[in-house]
Amino acid sequence: MGSLAEWYQSIPTPDDLTRVESLFANIQAQFPQLKLEFKWNQPMFTDHGTFIMGFNPSKKHLAVAIEPQTMTHFIPQIDKAGYDHSQIIRFPWHKPLDEQLIHDLIAYTIDQKKDATTFWQR
Template identity: 40%
Template structure:
């Protein structure tokens, strides 16, 4: 996963860097068929050239970005996990555990929902 190393190296807080590295590694191990890239300073995973999920970091949280449809489809699970969200991102506070079951649902939904998608973003 050297594609993400430069992104990770820019995260000053060692614990934050370790946590997001763990999440990225989990996605990579669980979904080895997905492509990896860093675009707009965000590590992301793609399938047949279409966006599946991306991540970003801030001082208080890291964000999961599954596109609006992924959030809308999984809104109840996101709220049950105790995560705050907007229509575009899910905020995971650094001090909270990562809900990998939710992450799996987000990824699985996008893989299935975008199976026939021919563009990077949904239209």
């Protein structure tokens, strides 16, 4: 898979694709400074060359990757929302997507990495 268009084709159903396209459009509207890039076979949002959030679909969920420090900070909210997580957060296709949680994750990461000079948080 070498492009965003090919990645979109890997999304299980047309309804799921619509949800992802809507999510990406909302992220870009709320955070216009973020750049949607395609690296390591997945789309991700970056800010001034530093990682903010990445995405990977599976049959049952949309996996969302965030920095470990962000994950640690948000575990109570993620648990309260009922999402399964490890190093990623799993947003099941059959449940409504908590876009406020995603917004909060992004806003927090942007703030934490405002002075970052590396791709990954140290």
